[in-house]
Amino acid sequence: MALEILKQGAEGRLYLGEFKGESCLIKERFVKKYRHPELDTQITRQRMKAEVKAAGRCLAAGILAPRILHSDLTGHKLYMEYFGSAQTAKQYIQETVAKSTDEQAKQSLEELCTSIGGIIGRMHANNIIHGDLTTSNILINPNSNSSSSYDVIFIDFGLSHYNQATEDKGVDLYVLERALLSTHSEQPYLFEHILAAYRKECGKDEDAVLAKFEEVRARGRKRTMIG
Amino acid sequence: MPQQANVSKPNESTIKVPFDTPEHAKIAYRVLSVDQEPRRNFVQKTLSLEDDVLVVHFSADQVKNLRTAITSFFECLLLCQDTIKLFGPEQSETETQLKNNAGTQSSAHTA
Amino acid sequence: MVCALGIEGSANKIGVGIINDGKVLANVRRTYITPPGEGFLPKETAKHHREAILALVQASLKEAQLKPSDLDVICYTKGPGMAPPLLVGAIVARTLSLLWKKPLLGVNHCIGHIEMGRLITGAQNPIVLYVSGGNTQVIAYSNKRYRIFGETIDIAVGNCLDRFARIIKLSNDPSPGYNIEQLAKQGQHYIKLPYVVKGMDVSFSGILSHIEELAEPGKRRNKRKKQQDEPEPDYSQADLCYSLQETIFAMLVEITERAMAHCESNEVLIVGGVGCNERLQEMMRIMCEERNGKLFAIDERYCIDNGLMIAHAGAEMFSAGTQMPLEDAFVTQRYRTDEVLVNWRQD
Numbered sequence: 001m002a003l004e005i006l007k008q009g010a011e012g013r014l015y016l017g018e019f020k021g022e023s024c025l026i027k028e029r030f031v032k033k034y035r036h037p038e039l040d041t042q043i044t045r046q047r048m049k050a051e052v053k054a055a056g057r058c059l060a061a062g063i064l065a066p067r068i069l070h071s072d073l074t075g076h077k078l079y080m081e082y083f084g085s086a087q088t089a090k091q092y093i094q095e096t097v098a099k100s101t102d103e104q105a106k107q108s109l110e111e112l113c114t115s116i117g118g119i120i121g122r123m124h125a126n127n128i129i130h131g132d133l134t135t136s137n138i139l140i141n142p143n144s145n146s147s148s149s150y151d152v153i154f155i156d157f158g159l160s161h162y163n164q165a166t167e168d169k170g171v172d173l174y175v176l177e178r179a180l181l182s183t184h185s186e187q188p189y190l191f192e193h194i195l196a197a198y199r200k201e202c203g204k205d206e207d208a209v210l211a212k213f214e215e216v217r218a219r220g221r222k223r224t225m226i227g
Numbered sequence: 228m229p230q231q232a233n234v235s236k237p238n239e240s241t242i243k244v245p246f247d248t249p250e251h252a253k254i255a256y257r258v259l260s261v262d263q264e265p266r267r268n269f270v271q272k273t274l275s276l277e278d279d280v281l282v283v284h285f286s287a288d289q290v291k292n293l294r295t296a297i298t299s300f301f302e303c304l305l306l307c308q309d310t311i312k313l314f315g316p317e318q319s320e321t322e323t324q325l326k327n328n329a330g331t332q333s334s335a336h337t338a
Numbered sequence: 339m340v341c342a343l344g345i346e347g348s349a350n351k352i353g354v355g356i357i358n359d360g361k362v363l364a365n366v367r368r369t370y371i372t373p374p375g376e377g378f379l380p381k382e383t384a385k386h387h388r389e390a391i392l393a394l395v396q397a398s399l400k401e402a403q404l405k406p407s408d409l410d411v412i413c414y415t416k417g418p419g420m421a422p423p424l425l426v427g428a429i430v431a432r433t434l435s436l437l438w439k440k441p442l443l444g445v446n447h448c449i450g451h452i453e454m455g456r457l458i459t460g461a462q463n464p465i466v467l468y469v470s471g472g473n474t475q476v477i478a479y480s481n482k483r484y485r486i487f488g489e490t491i492d493i494a495v496g497n498c499l500d501r502f503a504r505i506i507k508l509s510n511d512p513s514p515g516y517n518i519e520q521l522a523k524q525g526q527h528y529i530k531l532p533y534v535v536k537g538m539d540v541s542f543s544g545i546l547s548h549i550e551e552l553a554e555p556g557k558r559r560n561k562r563k564k565q566q567d568e569p570e571p572d573y574s575q576a577d578l579c580y581s582l583q584e585t586i587f588a589m590l591v592e593i594t595e596r597a598m599a600h601c602e603s604n605e606v607l608i609v610g611g612v613g614c615n616e617r618l619q620e621m622m623r624i625m626c627e628e629r630n631g632k633l634f635a636i637d638e639r640y641c642i643d644n645g646l647m648i649a650h651a652g653a654e655m656f657s658a659g660t661q662m663p664l665e666d667a668f669v670t671q672r673y674r675t676d677e678v679l680v681n682w683r684q685d
Contacts, residue, residue, distance in 0.1 A: 008629055010592075010599035033628065034591050034621040036528050036584045043533065090600075132537040136600050159535065171491065175537035182478065182485035183600065219491065258432040261668050262425065299422075303429050306388055310433040313392050314406065 011047070011158055016082065019069045025082035028075075044076055047158035051078060054128055054157035061126040063119055064153040083141045083153060089116070090135035093184055106189070112140070113193035115152050120176070120194070121201025123154070124209065129168045131159030133176035135183055166205055170212030173198070177217070237286040238293045244281040244304065251311050252279045258307050259283075259300070270296040340657050342411045343398065343434075344649025345391070347427035348419025348447050349471055350378040352387040354398040355646025356409075357653055360457060363402035365639060365646040366394050374507045377500065384422035391430050398645070406438040413652025416444030417673035419472065424669035432667050443652045443662050447643075448473060448675040451609040452484060453654055454647035459634035461607045463685065467594045467622070468675075470610035470643075471496035474590070476538060476597045477675060479683065484675050487600070488538025488593040495586055496612045498542040502582060505553050506575050513642075518579045519615050525580020527573050533585055538596050540589045549582055587618045591625045604631035614641040658682035 003015035003026065012029035029044045031037075048071060058065035070079040087095075089112065097105050116138060123130060130137075139153040161168070177191045184190055199206055246252035256276050264270045270287040283300065287293035341358040353367035370386035372378050399406070414431035415424060428444075435442035452466050466477040466484070474490035493501075496515060503514030508521070532548055534541040555571060594606055606626055608619060619635045626633045640647065658681040 008599075010596040030628075032625070034624040035588045038528050038530070039533065039584060039588055042530070132596075134537065134600060159537065171536055171539075174491075175539060178486065178488075178539075179537065179600075182480070182487045185481050185483065185485060216491070254433060254436040257436060257664055258429060261428075261432065261665060263668070302384070302388065303425065306391075306426065306429045307433050309392055310430050311437060313396070314434060315437055 009156075011156065012076070017079065019079040022069065023082060024069055024079050025066070027078045027080065030076065045073060048073060048076070048078060050131075050160050051157045053162070054130075054160035055080070057126065057128050057162065058123065058154065058157075061122065061128070063122055063126075063128075064151055065157070066153070066155055083139055086139040086141040086153065088136050089138035089140055089152075090183060092140045093135060093187065093190075097187065106187075109187060109190060110193050111148075112152070113190050114197040115148070117194035117197030118201045119152055119154065120172075121198040121203075124169045124172070124198075125201060125203035127162055127164040129161050129163050129172050130154060130157065131161060131172065131175075132156055133172060134179040164205075166208045166212040167216075169202070169205070169209045170214075170216045173209075173213045174216045237288065238290050239284070239286045240293060240297060241285075242283045242297070242300075243277075244283070246279050246281065246308075246311075249276075249279045251315060252276055252281050254311060255281050255304070255307050259303055262303070264296055268292050268296060272296060272300070340410050340653040341404070341408055342413055342649040342653035342656065343395075343409050344413040344445070344450075344645045344647070344652055345395075345427040345431050346415045346447070346450070346643050346645045346648045347387045347391070347423045348415045348417065349423065349643060350383050350386075351643040352390050352394060352423070352426070353643060353645035354391070354394040355644055355649045356398050356402040356404065357646060357649045358402075360650075362646060363404065364398040365644055366397045366401065367642075367644055368394065369512070371511045374509050375504050376510070377504060380420045380422040383420065384426055387423050387426040391426055394645075395430065395434070406434075406440075409438065409440055411441050411443055411652060411656045412438070413443045413445050413648050413656075414667075415447045415450065415648050416668070417670035418447060419669075419671065421669055421671050424671075428667060428669045432664065435664075435667075441656070441661065442664065442667055443655055443660060444667055444669075445648045445651045445655070446673055446675065446678045447648075448475070448477075449484065449678050449680075450647035450651040452477065452607075452675075453651040454640050454644075455607045455609040455634065455636055457650055458636050458640050459607060461605050461634040463603070464605035464607035464634060465594060465597045465601060465603050467590060467606060467608045467613070468610045469495050469590065469608065469612035469618070471500055471612075473610060474540065474542075475675060476593050478597060478601050478603065479680065479685075482680050482683070484678070484680060486674070486676055487597040488540070491536065491539050491541050492543040493546065495540075495542060495590065496610070498546050498586060499582070499612065501546060502549060502553070502578075505550055506578070513611070515612055515615060518583065519617060521576050522579040522583045522617065524576040525574070525578075527577045527581075528584060529573055529577060529581040531581055531585045533589060535589050535592055538593050538600075540586075540593055542586060545582070545586065549578060553578055583615075583617055587615075587621050590618065591621050594622065595625050595629070598629065598631060604629065605634065606631060607634040609636065609641060611642045614638040654682040 006014040015026040017026040032040050052068045052071050055065045055068050066080040068080050137156040141151045143151045180191050260274050264272050270292050273284045275282045339359045344355045346353045350370040356364040368390040370383050412431050412435045414427045468475045472494050474495045475486050476488040477484045500514045503518055508517040532544045623633045
């Protein structure tokens, strides 16, 4: 069966396929020839397992993530739920800014950030560390049934792990902040809204995580750079 | 606190460095005025010009800090003087040799 | 047409370069080389630079066959880097600027690398991997800034390599990284090391302490096991160099690919001292081919810190109308790439 390539992401190739009659997304982590074969096998297996586990943990905690239908470790393929009409948060933000007035854009992006922040907070409350929080890894899926007009779905859990350490949560937030600053430099207000919503949901370690986040941030700024 | 006692009786030093011309003294004055003393050194450095002489005054809470500040100042001063000697307009025609760059003849003295 | 002289001295190289309207006229450099097992310290490095810099300025003018009056602007590295060596370049640049009555510009070292790489390779808008002794950054241009997409969250990749070279007492001549690269070519066995990628960021300190223990099992701080129980290591120094390179370069290629996918870009430019490592270039080239992208890399003349890159970036700033009063001609150890307004790019 010839599969239609949707996209080549950083992690692998995405195809549209079918699993037991259900149309689905197939994510193939093809062999990266630049890496030592042993390292490549190790990383690929580790990332696939992480992705399956985290998606399961999210769904169990009531956090939206693609259902994993099947995992083919030897073929390096994951079969997962496909959100055909979704767009990435990155596209959504860029389109919103392009289409609406500054005031309107700001308002709807603040709403989006509130829901993104809340979800990350709940992930961390459940000790799920995403590991690669960027606006390319967040989907906006239109939904007429719920109170808001869309669902926010996190994807690409290949770098995720399960850890309750405040350090890991702090780094997760730092990675997101930097991704936002570099990708959406014209909307510098995004992260503060995410963080505000995050604090309400992230559980009992709120202050410790926030302190750790500040520390990780300071490390980045204060690092002396020689050469 | 011993430090506070020292502030009222600071350790001081004044260095006077003559240059060939007032223009060169002014260049050194401007070049060396840019860098601030590190705050944690508790050293105050003031530069001034007296015609072709660069006057630098240091005051510090501790002799040790005074020495550190003066040592690093001398390194910058010597480099600036050497640069002027080698590339200044008066010298630009003649081939100046670099060999002697460690022993410049500034008649600096501390007070 | 801008003719610029640039002075670089942020780490253990002191260099002077002259560029005229994008044409390289001179690029001279001296490196402070320490004995095996020793790194370079700020004071000693500054002393080395003080003793070399004026002869380098003379040599660059001679090579370019220019008189000071032919220059339009004097440029120096403002930061980031070690303050004492940086100050050497700044003092000479200030003095020359006043003596020759030419404007003075302070240049961000990282921006110097990026602009030099773009000039030499002709890459238009690449994802930049900047890898050196003090920096590890994945950079993309957007909206008048070079934005940092990913970076090390602890030590720089070059620092990791240099420190490992010191542990196994490799020569620092011409550079520790070069000697690791050569020794790695004889490596036979791949030894598993920690692999730490966090989003678009990487971490090297854990790898360094892990491989340090492998290299010097006798020095283990954690002596739970008795020495006799320890098996003789069945790997060589070459194996360690090989495995270290394979692991940390794979991490760098991975975050670069991540940034390419995120920014939908298909060009990569590698700059900085570690950028002349041929194995890193090879791995990056393979990654690019897998995604129909293109790699731009440069050789050691332009990759390793040099005065020319400061002259070139300064010339770009100068032609865009940037001015700097003398009072602002200080040096700063911390100076982030994204602090600089890139007013010379029109895209």
